[in-house]
Amino acid sequence: MSERIRVSAEAVWDVVRIGGNMDRWAPFITACRLEGEGVGARRVCVISDQELHEAIETVDDQNRLFQYRIHKQS
Numbered sequence: 001m002s003e004r005i006r007v008s009a010e011a012v013w014d015v016v017r018i019g020g021n022m023d024r025w026a027p028f029i030t031a032c033r034l035e036g037e038g039v040g041a042r043r044v045c046v047i048s049d050q051e052l053h054e055a056i057e058t059v060d061d062q063n064r065l066f067q068y069r070i071h072k073q074s
Contacts, residue, residue: 009064013061013064016064016066017059017061017064017066018034019034019041019043019056019059019066019068020032020033020034020043021034022043022045023045023046028047029045029046029047030046030047030048031045031046032044032045032046038056038059039056039057039058039059040055040056041055041056042054042055042056043055043056043068051073052070053070053071053073054068054069054070054071055068055069055071056068057069
């Protein structure tokens with residue numbers, strides 16, 4: 001997915017680097033909660049009544065790199 005917005009890269013990174021509130025800017029996510037902060041934080045996103053459990057693995061401010069892993073639920 002991509003979308004062009006008229007906001008500075010710094011302003012976007014300030015939102016993305018936190019990892020929460022995905023439901024505010026990704027329309028297919030109906031709810032999102034963040035437990036913790038930064039690397040190691042857990043995130044739960046709801047998409048079509050299904051929960052995705054994720055762990056934040058990288059927050060690199062210098063390179064504006066944000067990585068997370070989706071964990072399979074048993």
